[in-house]
Amino acid sequence: MPASASVAYSTAAFRREREGDWQAFEALVERLERGSISRLSDEDLLALPRLYRATLSSLSLARATSLDAALVAYLEALSMRGYFLLYGVRESRLARFARFFAVSWPAAVRSLWRETIIIALLLALGTAASWWLVANDPAWFHALIPAELASGREPGASAAALRETVYGKPDHDGLSIFATFLFTHNSQVSITAYALGFAFGVPSMMLIFYQGLPLGALLSVFWDAGLGPDFIAWLSIHGTTELFAAILAGACGLRIGTAVAFPGPRDRLAAAADAGKQSGAAMLGVIIMLLCAGLLEGFARQLVQSMPMRFAVGGGMLAFWLAYFYVPRRAVRDTQL
Amino acid sequence: MTAAPAVGAARQAARRNAKQRRFVTPEGIDLQLEIASAGLRFSALLIDLTLMLVILFVVTLTLVFGLPGGAGQAALALWLVGFFLLRNFWFIAFELGPRAATPGKRLVGIRVVARDGGRLTVSSVVARNLVREMEIFLPFAFLAGSAEQDLVSTATVVLALLWTLILSCFLLFNRDRMRMGDLIGGTWVVLARRSKMQADIGSASAHPQADEPQFTPAELAVYGVYELQELERVLRQGDNALRRTVADTIRTKIGRPLTGDDEQFLSAYYRQLKARMERDLLFGKRRANKYEEPQ
Numbered sequence: 153m154p155a156s157a158s159v160a161y162s163t164a165a166f167r168r169e170r171e172g173d174w175q176a177f178e179a180l181v182e183r184l185e186r187g188s189i190s191r192l193s194d195e196d197l198l199a200l201p202r203l204y205r206a207t208l209s210s211l212s213l214a215r216a217t218s219l220d221a222a223l224v225a226y227l228e229a230l231s232m233r234g235y236f237l238l239y240g241v242r243e244s245r246l247a248r249f250a251r252f253f254a255v256s257w258p259a260a261v262r263s264l265w266r267e268t269i270i271i272a273l274l275l276a277l278g279t280a281a282s283w284w285l286v287a288n289d290p291a292w293f294h295a296l297i298p299a300e301l302a303s304g305r306e307p308g309a310s311a312a313a314l315r316e317t318v319y320g321k322p323d324h325d326g327l328s329i330f331a332t333f334l335f336t337h338n339s340q341v342s343i344t345a346y347a348l349g350f351a352f353g354v355p356s357m358m359l360i361f362y363q364g365l366p367l368g369a370l371l372s373v374f375w376d377a378g379l380g381p382d383f384i385a386w387l388s389i390h391g392t393t394e395l396f397a398a399i400l401a402g403a404c405g406l407r408i409g410t411a412v413a414f415p416g417p418r419d420r421l422a423a424a425a426d427a428g429k430q431s432g433a434a435m436l437g438v439i440i441m442l443l444c445a446g447l448l449e450g451f452a453r454q455l456v457q458s459m460p461m462r463f464a465v466g467g468g469m470l471a472f473w474l475a476y477f478y479v480p481r482r483a484v485r486d487t488q489l
Numbered sequence: 490m491t492a493a494p495a496v497g498a499a500r501q502a503a504r505r506n507a508k509q510r511r512f513v514t515p516e517g518i519d520l521q522l523e524i525a526s527a528g529l530r531f532s533a534l535l536i537d538l539t540l541m542l543v544i545l546f547v548v549t550l551t552l553v554f555g556l557p558g559g560a561g562q563a564a565l566a567l568w569l570v571g572f573f574l575l576r577n578f579w580f581i582a583f584e585l586g587p588r589a590a591t592p593g594k595r596l597v598g599i600r601v602v603a604r605d606g607g608r609l610t611v612s613s614v615v616a617r618n619l620v621r622e623m624e625i626f627l628p629f630a631f632l633a634g635s636a637e638q639d640l641v642s643t644a645t646v647v648l649a650l651l652w653t654l655i656l657s658c659f660l661l662f663n664r665d666r667m668r669m670g671d672l673i674g675g676t677w678v679v680l681a682r683r684s685k686m687q688a689d690i691g692s693a694s695a696h697p698q699a700d701e702p703q704f705t706p707a708e709l710a711v712y713g714v715y716e717l718q719e720l721e722r723v724l725r726q727g728d729n730a731l732r733r734t735v736a737d738t739i740r741t742k743i744g745r746p747l748t749g750d751d752e753q754f755l756s757a758y759y760r761q762l763k764a765r766m767e768r769d770l771l772f773g774k775r776r777a778n779k780y781e782e783p784q
Contacts, residue, residue, distance in 0.1 A: 163767055164692030175686065185587050208518050217770055219763050221718040222687040222725065229682035232520050236600075237587060239514075240608055248611060256612070332566040336573040340622075343577065347623030350669055408673055425604065425613075425675025432612030432674070435619055439577075 163218050170210050174230060177203035181233050204234045252433065260433035261477040267403035267410075271360050275399060278364020279371065286372040296369040305370060311377040318379065318386045319457060331450020338394060339442045342401035346435050349405020352413045356405030363398060385459040388466025390449035396473055397441035404431035404438070441473070502715075507664065510677070512606055522679040524666050525599040530678060534625075536593030541575055576626065580618040585611060590681065600681040609676065617674025624656045624669060690724055690756060691763045701757040708743040709765045715778035717766060720759050724752075 180200055183192070192200070211227040218224060261268075285292040290307035297306075305317055341359075348355035367387075374383035411427035412420060448469070456462055512522045548571055552564040583591040589609055590600040601617070603609045628649040660668045665677060712720075723735050729751070736751040739758060769775070776783055 164689060167689055167692075171686065178686075205516065208514065208516050212518050217767060219714055219717055219766055219770070220689070220691055221721055222684075223689070225682070226684045226686050228521065229684045231514075231518065232522070232682065235514050235520060236589065236602070240587065240589070252611065260612070329562050329566045329569075332569045336569050339573065339577075343619050343622045344627060347620045347627070350620065350623065350673065421604075421672065424672050428616035428673035428675055429610060429612045432610075432614070432616035432619075436611070436615050 163220070166210075166213065166217070167223065170206065173203055173206045174210065174227070177207050177234060178230055181230070181237055184237050185233070201238070204238055207231055207234060252436070256433045257437040258477050258481075260430050261400060261437065263430050264400070264403045264407055264434060265478075267406040268399060271357070271399045271402040271406060274357055274360050274402075275364045275395065278361040279368035280364075282365040282368030283372045283375075284368075286369045287376075293369050293373065297366045305373060307373055307376070309373070309377070311379060314374060314377050314379050315382070318374075318382050331446045334449050335443050335446030338398075338445065339439050342398060342438050342442060343435070345398070345401045346405045346408075346431070346438075349402075349408040350412065351409065353406040353409020356402045356409065360398065360402040363395075382459055385462035385466070386453065388470075389453045389456065389462045390445045390466075392466045392470035393441055393448060393473065394445035396470070397438045397445060400434055400441070401438045404434050407431050444469075510665075510679075512602075514606075522602065522677070523682075524664075525597075525678045525680055527660055527666055529597045529599055529680075530660065530666065530668075533591065533593035533597045533599060536596055537579065537591050540592055541579055545572065545575060577619070577622075580621065581614055584609070584614045584618070588681070594678075595681075598681055598683070599678050602677050602679050604671075604675050604677050613674040613676055617670035617676050620668075620670035620673050628652050687725065690721070691760055701753055702745075702749075704743070704758060704761050706765070709762050710783055711742055711779060712762060713776040713778040713781055714766065717759070717762055720755065720762070724755055724759055 176199070180192070180196060180203065207227065208231050211224070211231050214220075214224050214227055282292070282296050286296065286307065293307050305314060345356050345359045348359070371380070371383065374380055408424065408427045408431060411423040415423035418426070448465070452465060453462075456465060508524045508526075510522050510524060512520045514520060549568065552568050580591055583594075584601050588595060588600060589602070594600060601609060601614070603613060656669065660666055665671075667677065671677065720735065723731055732751045732755055736755050737747050740747050740754070766776070
């Protein structure tokens with residue numbers, strides 16, 4: 153059958169002509185998947201897009217003309233690997249890292265300003281409510297604070313004892329472990345607050361409200377003993393960073409929750425994905441902030457003993473975060489991270 | 490022949506299609522990604538969790554026995570940081586790599602992909618993996634915490650199990666097999682196929698034999714693309730008993746004697762059938778399977 157023989161020749165020729173390109177592309181992809189793009193020579197870099205397009209065009213030809221299932225499967229797999237390599241990551245890790253700090257993190261936090269205000273108000277509400285309760289009836293204190301957390305700081309304790317908890321001698325041995333524990337524990341709580349935001353943001357808001365309760369109760373106790381500013385200074389040294397981070401984590405959770413509950417004109421899936429994109433970068437930042445807070449709490453709080461200095465460190469950190477996040481800067485499109 | 494095989498074939502094709510998603514590259518080619526099944530996802534997770542446990546175990550042993558006694562504080566601090574990093578950044582760090590897959594995902598052959606066809610951003614990967622905290626680790630932590638304080642009652646165990654079940658079933662109840670993290674991160678998990686180039690068994694030059702059987706157009710008109718590709722699979726597998734069965738089935742169908750070299754017969758039939766059908770393809774005629782009328 154001459155006709156069929158000549159057609160068989162043509163698909164075989166299609167393969168013979170192009171398989172060199174496919175194999176060259178496969179070898180390049182293999183190398184790229186193993187190492188970084190900087191290890192390719194200039195010729196290889198120039199060949200990469202040409203070979204990629206050649207492979208993709210072969211795929212569409214093969215789908216239309218060839219019935220060789222193994223060949224089509226090979227080209228599909230190779231095209232997919234090539235696509236994700238070429239379009240996946242266009243920058244080195246270092247450049248992505250730099251951009252995260254310069255652009256993405258502050259931009260993500262700025263876009264959450266509405267949620268941040270709501271969560272901050274909730275935290276203030278929790279604090280005020282428990283302060284009011286304890287100020288009116290000290291019995292509330294034990295309901296709001298577990299005994300091991302209070303460790304002697306309770307209504308009726310002497311002013312001297314309370315002063316000792318704020319200005320006590322630093323325990324040098326335990327500092328590093330204490331800082332690490334605080335960091336990992338607080339981060340885990342923040343991550344949980346974020347993840348729980350999925351349930352329409354309600355758990356995130358509740359978690360933040362609860363965080364304010366022991367704060368208000370302790371404040372009330374110290375205020376009664378005339379040690380209010382001392383306690384606030386002691387707390388602010390790490391507290392401004394830590395509470396800010398907790399508020400941002402709650403805000404991220406709330407953003408996800410509201411996106412799922414009220415997607416607006418977009419469909420629910422797109423809204424959720426958008427919220428995830430905005431909050432993901434902010435959450436990474438929250439973990440970094442909590443690392444700073446852990447270091448401040450573990451080291452600086454014990455080493456800095458005077459009230460004005462404590463206020464200076466705490467206030468300085470707060471001013472730094474506010475400036476870093478909210479001071480307007482030249483607009484850079486953040487679509488790249 | 491009854492209609493049952495046709496229905497079966499159609500159902501199988503539909504099942505294959507149900508997992509395929511359009512994924513058009515900027516060059517205008519549809520890559521037809523295939524969603525990874527729940528089973529694959531679960532095995533990948535199990536592999537990852539096992540690896541993490543092994544690493545945690547090894548690190549703990551080294552810190553306990555490998556360090557001098559005085560370094561206890563530092564060791565504990567290191568362990569805490571290590572545990573935190575492992576728990577939260579194992580998945581994130583690996584999914585940000587060029588293969589967008591953890592070791593477990595790589596082993597079962599799946600990867601993470603941005604649903605909108607764009608790049609997988611750091612934000613998406615962080616978001617999809619921090620939500621994992623709620624899906625997997627929280628129920629465990631809850632159980633462990635209540636066990637520690639002797640509070641573990643049947644009710645808490647049942648509630649924690651129910652929680653995990655509901656969350657893992659979320660993945661089963663949508664056809665894109667998205668868990669909650671995928672929903673938030675805007676991602677999909679798809680098959681990362683890797684296949685080697687295989688020999689061209691369809692070209693005439695592969696086995697130049699003068700005495701191979703020649704088939705008439707009528708003999709070649711009994712099958713469609715599906716049968717052709719199943720025949721290709723049989724030829725590539727190299728299972729002799731299977732070849733005998735298939736060769737005899739074809740011989741019966743086209744009315745040839747049940748004798749001769751099976752491999753020679755099958756590869757000759759495959760080559761001529763493929764050549765004929767590829768020529769038809771050029772004229773826009775495609776016959777999906779043998780139940781379809783030839784055009």
